[in-house]
Amino acid sequence: MSTRNSDLNTLREQVNHYVENCHLDDGGYFFARIPPSSAMDTFYAIKTMSMLGLKPDHPAKTKNFLLSALKEGSWFGIDGLFAAVEVLCELNSYIQLSPHYLDRINLLKNSMGGFGVVNNLDIEVVSEMETTYRVLRILTLLSIDFDKRQITDFVLKFRNEDGGFGKNHFSTLASTFYATEIFKLIEYSGDEFELTTSYLRSSENEWKLNFIEDVYWMSHSLTNLGQKPDLAEWIISFVKDCQRSNGGFARKGVMGIPTLEYTYYAVSILRTLSYV
Numbered sequence: 001m002s003t004r005n006s007d008l009n010t011l012r013e014q015v016n017h018y019v020e021n022c023h024l025d026d027g028g029y030f031f032a033r034i035p036p037s038s039a040m041d042t043f044y045a046i047k048t049m050s051m052l053g054l055k056p057d058h059p060a061k062t063k064n065f066l067l068s069a070l071k072e073g074s075w076f077g078i079d080g081l082f083a084a085v086e087v088l089c090e091l092n093s094y095i096q097l098s099p100h101y102l103d104r105i106n107l108l109k110n111s112m113g114g115f116g117v118v119n120n121l122d123i124e125v126v127s128e129m130e131t132t133y134r135v136l137r138i139l140t141l142l143s144i145d146f147d148k149r150q151i152t153d154f155v156l157k158f159r160n161e162d163g164g165f166g167k168n169h170f171s172t173l174a175s176t177f178y179a180t181e182i183f184k185l186i187e188y189s190g191d192e193f194e195l196t197t198s199y200l201r202s203s204e205n206e207w208k209l210n211f212i213e214d215v216y217w218m219s220h221s222l223t224n225l226g227q228k229p230d231l232a233e234w235i236i237s238f239v240k241d242c243q244r245s246n247g248g249f250a251r252k253g254v255m256g257i258p259t260l261e262y263t264y265y266a267v268s269i270l271r272t273l274s275y276v
Contacts, residue, residue, distance in 0.1 A: 012052045015263060018247030019045045020057050022260055027058065027065030031248075031259040037065060043083035044264035045088055051271050056091075063093050072125035073100065078108065078116070082134040088142050097142065105135055118167065126213075128167050129155065129178035136185055147268075148186045155179050163195030173203060177217035180224035194224050196209060204229055211251045212242050216265040219272045232273050239266045 021142060022029045028037025029045035042062065049056055056062055066084045081101060088095050108115040108131065125131070132154065139146050155165070156177065165179040166170025175195065183189070183253025200222050209215045213237060219229050229235055241253030248258025249266035256262070270276045 001261070004272065011276065013055060014243070014247035015052060015267060016054050018258065018263065019049055019260065023056075023058065027061035027063075029062075029260060031261070039066075039069070039083035041260045042066070042083075043086055046087045047262045048260070048267050050090055051267050052276060059091050063088065063091055070095075070097070070101075073098070078105070078131055078134050078138075081105075082138055085138050085141050093106075095142065102144075105138070108135060112157060113150045126174040127172065127178045129158065129165070129174035129175055129182065133178045133182050133185070134224070136182060140185060148188070151182065152185055152188050155182050159192060163192070163197070163199035163222040164203075170193070171199060173214055174201075176200065177221045177224075182223045184224045197222065197225055197227055200225075200227075201230065209238070209258055211237075212239065212249065212262050212265045212269070213251070215239070217271055218252040219269050223272050231272070235269060236273060236275055239269050242266055 004195050019029070022031050022033055022041065024030055024033065024037045026035055026037050028039070028042040030036070030038045030041045042065070046056060046062065055264045057219055066088055069080070075235060080088060081104075084098075085095060105115070110116065110118060114129065114132035115135040116128075117125075118123045118128040132151070136146065136151065138144075153207075156174060157256075158165045158167055160169050160171045162171050164176045166172040166175040174212070176199065182197070200218055203214075203218055204207070211219060215235055217237065222229055233271060238253065242251070242256075242262065244250055244267070246258060248260070249263045250256035250258045253264055267276065
């Protein structure tokens with residue numbers, strides 16, 4: 001076996017061990033390993049294993065955890081609904097949302113043509129386009145139509161002169177990532193993407209990538225535009241430095257505890273660079 005294959009097998013084993021260690025008796029996952037499970041952590045766990053070609057140890061329990069929560073109406077937030085639909089589709093489970101969830105989605109429509117709050121975001125919401133993306137992903141997975149032209153106009157309202165996206169004429173990697181994710185989802189292409197690529201290259205080459213989420217947003221934005229990062233070797237080294245002894249990944253090499261979210265980012269980045 002080659003050294004590369006050996007390293008990849010070791011990585012898979014380490015990540016699988018970390019992720020399954022975060023599995024709880026209720027069927028879901030939570031990085032702190034304290035019940036109840038987290039919907040988003042369950043998303044990060046299942047998606048991470050899928051990227052590595054791994055299967056969860058207890059898929060039936062995870063399905064039941066999510067289906068029960070949906071049936072009981074436990075999750076009215078879009079994040080929980082997004083996580084549940086994504087994971088259930090990943091696990092090939094049939095989904096039929098009750099009308100109150102679809103009503104909830106309709107209530108999230110905003111005056112700008114997207115979904116969710118645009119100003120005065122909660123601190124954990126990284127972009128004014130995050131909710132819109134998650135709603136559109138749900139609708140797409142469930143084969144529910146939406147107005148693509150309206151969504152395109154909504155996203156383009158946040159396009160800035162430097163090619164990036166963000167409100168108040170201030171581009172951020174997170175908003176640029178969600179803009180490119182939405183455009184990929186609705187199959188939109190435009191001449192402005194050349195300037196967006198320049199914005200992303202500038203962010204990469206000027207060493208503006210301080211945390212693993214920055215690297216994730218930048219590398220995936222470029223991938224969505226059919227490009228690859230310039231600093232692939234540096235990025236791989238950075239990601240590897242974020243791994244901890246329990247197999248999970250933290251936010252930065254010199255600080256932070258491992259979480260399922262950061263582990264998902266790490267594996268996603270390595271997969272984007274064809275490392276895994």
